Amino acid sequence: MDEILIPIVAIVALFIVFPGMIFHYITLWRKQKTLMPDDERMMEDLWRSARAMERRIETLESLLEQSEADSPRRPPRSSRPTFDD
Structure with missing residues (x-):
């Protein structure tokens, strides 16, 4: 079970969590410019x-x-x- 869970968590983190965090902070940065x-x-x-x-x-x-x-x-x-x- 661990052999399948680790790659799935890594893929989800790489393609969903990290871009979401980046877009979140970009949005905050743009909001603070005004x-x-x-x-x-x-x-x-x-x-x-x-x-x-x-x-x-x-x-x-x-x-x-x-x-x-x-x-x-x-x-x-x-x-x-x-x-x-």
């Missing part, structure tokens, strides 16, 4: 925060330009030295 709903919500919140920060920065820049235009003793912003390395 964004989860929590990730999408987090990205949307980050996008809104970035847009709000961009609007605030634009407002600050326009206020700075107005104050520079009102103050004649300061050189224009474009002629100031920059410290970029």
Whole structure:
């Protein structure tokens, strides 16, 4: 009986169990490539925060330009030295 059982188990494992495991993990891998709903919500919140920060920065820049235009003793912003390395 053992002489017949071992080859049958080996064939079933080789042609059914191993491919099934491989396809199972491929499916999990593909599912993880997409964004989860929590990730999408987090990205949307980050996008809104970035847009709000961009609007605030634009407002600050326009206020700075107005104050520079009102103050004649300061050189224009474009002629100031920059410290970029």
